[in-house]
Amino acid sequence: MxxxxxxxxxxxxxxxxxxxxxxxxxxxxxxxxxxxxxxxxxxxxxxxxxxxxxxxxxxxxxxxxxxxxxxxxxxxxxxxxxxxxxxxxxxxNPRGGTLNLAILPTFGTRWLAPRLPKFLVQNPGITINLATRLTYFDFRTEALDAAIHFGPPDWPGVEMVLLRSEEVVPACSPELKKQYGFRSARDLKEVPLLSISTRPDAWNKWFSMQQVDDGSGQAMYFDQFATVAQAAMVGVGVALLPTFLIQEELTSGKLVLAIDRSMESAERYYLVWPAERSTHPPLRAFRDWLLAESGADR
Missing domain, CATH: 1.10.10.10 (Winged helix-like DNA-binding domain superfamily/Winged helix DNA-binding domain)
Incomplete structure (x- = not known):
């Protein structure tokens, strides 16, 4: 310099x-x-x-x-x-074992956070700092070592590894399902459809799979899955949600399937990082652990 x-x-x-x-x-x-x-x-x-x-x-x-x-x-x-x-x-951490990781909010709180203690026990010299990012960003201007990314594998200028796919289902409150008595995919067009703003065409894809034309319905958009799930639980409408992120709500009955029709998302979850950080010891340890954890889910 x-x-x-x-x-x-x-x-x-x-x-x-x-x-x-x-x-x-x-x-x-x-x-x-x-x-x-x-x-x-x-x-x-x-x-x-x-x-x-x-x-x-x-x-x-x-x-x-x-x-x-x-x-x-x-x-x-x-x-x-x-x-x-x-x-x-x-x-x-004098040994320099710090990993600055960008996470997706709901993935971070529902899937990653409960598993992190296991990683920290296995890697006592590593500290992980978490920051929320919803979309692509430039690693050259952010003090971040890696990110959890959902989407196509098209993030320019990074290296990446596939973590997992996801299956989404139409979920709602038990009361809403009882009120409308959903029997077919077409019936869902009678209620508000709750969507994530970063996935504006998800419902159209789902309806297309059910051979229902024009699946736009009465759309309401949110910026995070947590708020979409909460809106669905209180009866605002039906949300298209990843099963692995709402398993607790499905098990407890706070959410139910409006109808039993799932769809595998075309996009995937990836761990991404700039090439110059690929040999960073905390990143290498986290990458190996994360692949093992996500592989167990698969």
Whole structure:
């Protein structure tokens, strides 16, 4: 990395600037950093001289970010957060055994989380940090090592391994089924059809499999399976849900099959990661364990 030294200010200068930018006050920044006001003012001035850019407009006893300073503050705040997170992770696990994993919310809470203790027992030196992501993202701009992905195997610029398929069923509350007495797929068009916004054509595919034309019905869209399942349980409508994610509700009777017609989704669940992280020890350990766990389900 051959960045000129003037473009790599010390963290002490950046911390003083960020605190003053966020609080809008040299006094408050000094109090936060346990420094004197003159020390904070001096550090900000040194940063401006190093960058050759005015970051604050000084007006009597107050300061105000310049447009350039406001833009710089946003980026510096994120950079300092990443440095702080990396330092915390290293302190918590000096061997560097941290895996930053993006998960799908319901898959993470219903399938992955109950199994994680087993992985952590088997791999005591590894820490896993979880972050929710619903769609594709750019690994180059996210501090993430891998992600659980549902969809076609078309994520550009990554390596991936297949985890599992899924079977979806039309599910609803027992009360709704009793009220409408569903007998055929066509009967479901009489009630609201609950859908995930990332799968807008799922119901049409299901109706097509049942040889029912125009399966659009009265669609209601949600952004997560957890809210769709909850809406179905309280009788809002019928939801097309993966059986492996609602097994508890089906077993307890909170959800029932509106009619017994399942469909295997064309998409699959994958573990994906950028090629440069493929040899990261925590990722390798997690990948092997996850394949064994998902293989047991299959």
């Amino acid at each position: 051959n960045t000129p030294r003037r473009f790599l200010p010390s963290t002490s200068l950046l911390a003083a600037f960020e605190a003053a930018a966020r609080t809008g006050s040299v006094t408050m920044a000094a109090r936060e950093l346990s420094l004197t006001q003159s020390a904070v003012s001096r550090q900000i001035k040194l940063l401006e001289e190093q960058l050759e850019v005015e970051l604050f407009a000084r007006e009597r006893q107050s300061i105000r970010l310049t447009p350039a300073g406001a833009a710089y503050a946003r980026e510096i705040r994120e950079a300092l957060r990443k440095i702080s997170t990396a330092s915390f992770n290293l302190h918590a």
